Structure formats: structure tokens, C-alpha cells
Amino acid sequence: MPIVHWGRTRTEMSNSPPFRGRIPVQLKHRWSVGHNYLAGITAGDWLRLLRENHFAVDPVYWHRAGFITLASMMNSVYRWREERLFDEAVSAVAVPPPLFVIGHWRTGTTHLHNLLAQDRNQFAFANTYQVVNPHTFLGTEEVNARRFAWLVPPKRPMDNVAMSFQAPQEDEFAPCLMSLRSLYLGISFARREEDYARYLTFRGASREDLEAWKAALVWFLKKLTFKYHRPLVLKSPPHTARIRLLLEMFPGARFVHIHRNPYTVFQSFRHYFDTAMWHTYLQRPDVAGIDDRIIRRYNVLYDAFFAERSLIPRGHYHEVCFEQLERDPIGEMQTLYETLNLAGFATFRPTLQRYVDSLAGYRKNEFSELEPVDRATIGHAWRRSFDEWHYPV
Numbered sequence: 001m002p003i004v005h006w007g008r009t010r011t012e013m014s015n016s017p018p019f020r021g022r023i024p025v026q027l028k029h030r031w032s033v034g035h036n037y038l039a040g041i042t043a044g045d046w047l048r049l050l051r052e053n054h055f056a057v058d059p060v061y062w063h064r065a066g067f068i069t070l071a072s073m074m075n076s077v078y079r080w081r082e083e084r085l086f087d088e089a090v091s092a093v094a095v096p097p098p099l100f101v102i103g104h105w106r107t108g109t110t111h112l113h114n115l116l117a118q119d120r121n122q123f124a125f126a127n128t129y130q131v132v133n134p135h136t137f138l139g140t141e142e143v144n145a146r147r148f149a150w151l152v153p154p155k156r157p158m159d160n161v162a163m164s165f166q167a168p169q170e171d172e173f174a175p176c177l178m179s180l181r182s183l184y185l186g187i188s189f190a191r192r193e194e195d196y197a198r199y200l201t202f203r204g205a206s207r208e209d210l211e212a213w214k215a216a217l218v219w220f221l222k223k224l225t226f227k228y229h230r231p232l233v234l235k236s237p238p239h240t241a242r243i244r245l246l247l248e249m250f251p252g253a254r255f256v257h258i259h260r261n262p263y264t265v266f267q268s269f270r271h272y273f274d275t276a277m278w279h280t281y282l283q284r285p286d287v288a289g290i291d292d293r294i295i296r297r298y299n300v301l302y303d304a305f306f307a308e309r310s311l312i313p314r315g316h317y318h319e320v321c322f323e324q325l326e327r328d329p330i331g332e333m334q335t336l337y338e339t340l341n342l343a344g345f346a347t348f349r350p351t352l353q354r355y356v357d358s359l360a361g362y363r364k365n366e367f368s369e370l371e372p373v374d375r376a377t378i379g380h381a382w383r384r385s386f387d388e389w390h391y392p393v
Contacts, residue, residue, distance in 0.1 A: 036064065036280055037173045038188060039071045040132040042079050046072040049180055053189045053283075061282045078136035086138050086226070093222045097252030099123065099340070101235040102243075104301055106268035107260040108322035109170075110161055113235035115333055116256075117168040118355045119348045124228035125235075126174065126220075128152075129165035134174035134220050138227060141165075171220065172236040178216035181209050183238060187277060190285040193293075200297070201241045201304045214249060241304035247311055254340050255312055257305075259389045260322035262298075262382045263375065267367040269294050291374075295381045302385060315341060321389065329356050 041049070046068060050057075057065045101116065103109045117125045129145045130137040145165040152164050176182030186196030198204035199213065224232055239246060246253055273290050309317070318339040325332045333352060337345040370378075379386065379393040386393050 036068070037132045037177065037184070038068045038282075040075060040134065040136075040173075041068065041072050041177050042135055043069075043072040043076040045177070045180060049185070049189075052180075053192060056189075056191065057282045058284050060284075064282060075133070075136060078140050082136050082139040086223075090138075090219070090222050090226050093226045095218065095221045095225050095250070096231040097250045097254065098221070098232040098234050099254045099256065099342075100239055100246060101233065101256055101258070102240040102305075103237060103258040103260075104240060104265055104269075104298060105237045106265050106272060107237075108258045108320075108325065109235050109237055110168075111322075112256065112258050112320060112325065113168050113170075113233065115329065115352065115355070116233045118351050119233075119344070121347065122230065122342070122344055123233040124224060124230040125168045125233050126171045126224055127166050128163070128169040130224065131169045131171055131173040132177070134178050134216075134223070138223060168233075168235065170236040171217070171234050172238050174220040175213050175216035178220065179212040181205070181213040181216075187280050187285075188282045190281060190283045197297070197300075200238055200300060202245065203304070210245075214245070218249065237301070241301045243305065243308035244311055252316075254316045254318075256318045256320060256336060256340070257309075258320045258322055258325070259385070261391050262378060262385050263370060263391075264367075265298075266294060266374075266378050267370065271367065295378065298382060298385075302382075306384065306388075315339075 038046070038049075050065075099116070101109050101113045103112075113125070116123060129141050133140060133144075149165060155161060155163055172182060172184060176184050181199045183196050183198075183200045185199075186193035189196070199209070202210050202213070205213075221232060221234075240257070243255065246255075270291065273287075273294075277285070318336050320332060320336065330349065330353060334345055334349075336342070337348075383393065385391070
């Protein structure tokens with residue numbers, strides 16, 4: 001099924017607590033396509049997810065739950081057919097060591113992933129249709145991606161990045177739907193956000209939870225490898241906190257980490273909560289505590305990253321500064337290829353240049369100046385990142 005969200009309703013707007021006056025006004029609900037990844041879940045998993053959340057979907061979101069329920073039934077039929085047709089062949093596939101694009105949300109991971117994904121002679125990638133239909137994409141993508149293309153908005157709800165079923169997408173959604181172990185479930189079921197948060201690093205998760213997530217990720221990557229027969233370039237911000245796990249699963253993996261001015265990251269992530277997040281909720285969020293949660297999650301992610309970064313073998317890790325990538329994308333990508341010993345940049349360069357030229361009219365979000373108290377709080381809480389990457393506090 002396509003990934004579908006409903007716009008916010010008049011009822012939801014009237015009952016939502018104010019989020020510093022930044023929530024955009026929408027006066028009617030509407031169909032759109034965006035970030036309700038649960039449209040790709042199967043019926044048994046959807047029932048299990050509802051059960052573990054005590055079927056507590058807030059009334060204003062019942063229409064979303066109803067749509068997911070209908071979609072899950074169709075997904076179950078498609079899954080049965082796909083497993084019958086492809087499981088034996090997929091199980092025999094070996095996954096070459098991937099290239100992982102990592103970094104906190106809103107640091108430019110999507111931009112970097114899109115740049116690398118242009119090298120289709122060398123890499124394959126997970127697209128939007130595949131990550132939200134991980135059980136069924138081998139048998140349904142060719143038809144459904146065309147049939148439902150009209151539902152996809154041209155741009156993402158939180159920025160002006162182009163969006164389509166074929167666009168590169170973060171792989172976290174796939175093991176989330178296949179294993180029901182992901183911190184993203186805490187967005188939909190906000191009252192259990194802290195419980196689902198343990199799946200960011202898996203340090204507080206059980207062995208059963210960890211093995212279920214690992215099996216789901218490996219199976220998804222096997223399916224992609226079966227389809228494309230090329231190494232994968234993958235992007236997922238949560239992977240930034242899972243370097244040890246990923247190295248255990250894929251010993252030859254390469255990693256490219258992108259960083260950005262922490263003040264900008266905070267503002268952009270706050271904007272993300274004002275926009276894209278609203279299309280995903282099944283329970284009312286605690287909007288009053290969003291700033292604190294952004295700060296806390298950033299620290300959890302980077303505490304794990306700094307503790308595990310040294311595990312990556314020499315020549316398998318590269319760091320990119322977002323601001324420098326903006327100024328000189330071709331030069332920064334050439335350095336990336338040289339550092340990671342990736343072949344074929346000279347052949348790839350004309351394709352990359354054409355893609356960079358196509359972005360000439362892109363306009364970034366603009367944010368007002370942070371309040372002094374916010375700047376002081378962020379500067380203190382994220383001081384290691386400011387110092388590590390030489391951003392002024």
C-alpha cells in the first residue's frame with residue numbers, strides 16, 4: 001500500500017495545546033501522502049501493536065487507525081503471495097557490506113544520501129515505497145508505485161526536498177514495520193514514547209528485541225540486494241547510535257557521518273515537530289515537553305556515537321561538514337570517495353554535477369533568531385558537539 005497521511009482536522013487544531021504559536025493553521029482535513037509509515041503494516045502486526053498500546057487511539061485519530069486497519073488486511077494478502085514467490089531465493093542472498101550515512105536528524109543526511117544515490121553504477125538504495133512496504137515491495141512496487149504516484153506530494157511537509165516513491169528514503173521504517181522495535185513507534189503512540197526510546201541504542205532492550213530487529217533489517221537488505229544486485233548506500237539517523245551493532249552485522253561496512261551547526265539542528269528539528277510529526281500521531285503528543293526531548297535525544301544519540309566511533313576500522317569512516325558540502329558539493333564528494341576508497345568518481349562526476357545543477361533553485365527553511373535562554377541551554381547541553389566540530393557557542 002502507499003504511505004498515506006491525513007491532514008490535521010479542525011477538531012484536532014482546536015484541542016491541541018499551543019506549541020509556542022508555531023503550529024501552522026489548517027482549516028480542513030484532507031488526503032495527502034507523507035509520513036504515516038504504518039500504512040505498510042500487516043494485519044497481525046497491527047493487532048499486536050494496538051494490543052501492546054491497549055488499543056488507545058485518541059478519537060481525533062480514529063480515521064487514521066481505520067485506514068491503517070483496511071490497508072493492513074491488503075498488506076497481509078500481498079505478504080503471503082510475496083513470501084510464497086520470493087522467500088527461497090531471498091534467503092540465499094548475501095548482503096555486501098553497506099555504506100551507512102549517519103548523523104542526527106536535520107543535519108543533512110537526506111542531502112548526502114541523495115548525492116551518493118546518484119552513483120547507480122556502484123550503489124543501490126532503499127526508496128520510499130520499499131521502506132514502507134517491506135513485506136510486499138518485490139511483488140507490488142512496479143504496479144502500485146505508478147498507480148498511486150498521484151498521491152505523493154512533490155515536497156516533504158517539513159522542507160522543500162523533493163519527494164516521490166522512487167526517492168531514497170531512510171531504512172529505519174522497514175525494520176520498524178517488520179519487528180515492531182523502533183523508537184519511531186513512540187511518535188505514533190506518544191504515551192509510550194520513553195518505552196520505545198530504548199530502541200534507539202538497544203542498550204536497554206532485551207536480547208529477544210535486539211535479535212528481532214537485527215533479523216528484520218538483514219531480511220530487508222537481502223530483499224533489496226536480491227532486487228538490485230549492487231551494494232547498498234543506506235541512510236538512517238538512528239544508526240548513528242548503533243555503530244557497534246552494525247559492525248557486528250556487517251564487518252566490512254563503511255560509514256560517513258555528517259554534522260551541522262547544533263543551533264540550526266535544534267531549530268530545524270523543532271520545525272519538524274511542527275510539521276511532519278502531526279501526520280503520524282495516533283495519540284496526542286505532549287507538545288510542552290518537545291524542546292526538552294529534542295535536547296535529551298540528541299545527547300543519547302551522540303553519547304553512543306562518541307563511545308563507538310573508534311570501533312570503525314581505518315579507511316572505513318569519513319566525516320562531512322554540512323556547511324562545506326553546501327559550498328562545494330563536488331569537492332566534498334570527491335574527498336569522500338578518496339577517503340573511503342570508493343572507485344569510479346571520475347566516471348560519476350558528470351552525473352553528480354547534473355544533479356547538483358538541478359538543485360540550483362532549492363530554498364532552505366529560514367528560522368528566526370533563537371531566544372538567548374534557548375541558545376544558552378543548547379550551548380551547555382550539546383557542548384561536546386560544538387567543541388568537536390568547532391562551532392561557536
